[in-house]
Amino acid sequence: MLIKIKRQDDAVSKPYWQTFECEAAPDMTVSALLDKLNYSDDLFDTEGNPARRIRWECSCTQKMCGACAMVINGTPRLACAAFIRDIKNETLVLEPLSKFPVVSDLIVDRGIIEENLRRAEAYLGSYEQQSGRDFPQLYSAAKCLKCGLCLEVCPNYNSGESFFGALFANDMYLLFRQTADRSGELLGEYNKHFAAGCSKALSCVDVCPIGIDTLASMSEMNRRRRKQRK
Secondary structure, rough: EEEEEEOOOOOOOOOOEEEEEEOOOOOOHHHHHHHHHOOOOOOEOOOOOOOOOOHHHHHHOOOOOOOOOEEEEEEEEEHOOOEEHHHHOOOOEEEEEOOOOOEOEEEEOOHHHHHHHHHHHOOOOEEEOHHHHHHHHHHHHOOOOOHHHHEEEEEEOOOOOOOHHHHHHHHHHHHHOOOOOHHHHHHHHHHHHHHHHOOOOOOHHOOOOOOHHHHHHHHHHHOOOOOOOO
């Protein structure tokens, strides 16, 4: 199988493409294929040029950490959850996420996600026990990996300048539904950094590797906004 990778030596160098060839079984994941390339004794591209090891991030390789988020054949996905059998093209094309600064190769700096949460003072305050009917959606929102895939596909997100994206909406819902003393502040941050900029494209729902029901979080928060204005 041919693997075409968009590479970058460091944060300030120019990106370039490099193609490799490697045998790949249908039940292998993209992350397993990257490991196989890197574990070879010597790495050469298809033109016979020696190449350094491919830099990419991983931790769990079980769709639990979100570290291996990248663009795979044009679609933002987790490498550990993308199987070779599902790749329709003869060539596997790998690129780093485009909405974050590249550190090297397929590694990007997603620090803006945590920085935006700090800017919005996204903390709980005093805890308030919720009724059992809220548990399914609270649990769903709490599973967010902060992988950045929802931001990659969002037409409204641009480097987190003022619109913080779907993962922020889920976090605000999670905190809002459990706080006893910060509901007004959290709703204000939701209005400022999500509701005011969301065009309801809902591409975030389709791409989420965990299947978080972001629409349910948005609906609840928007109902609270309307109630607040009355």
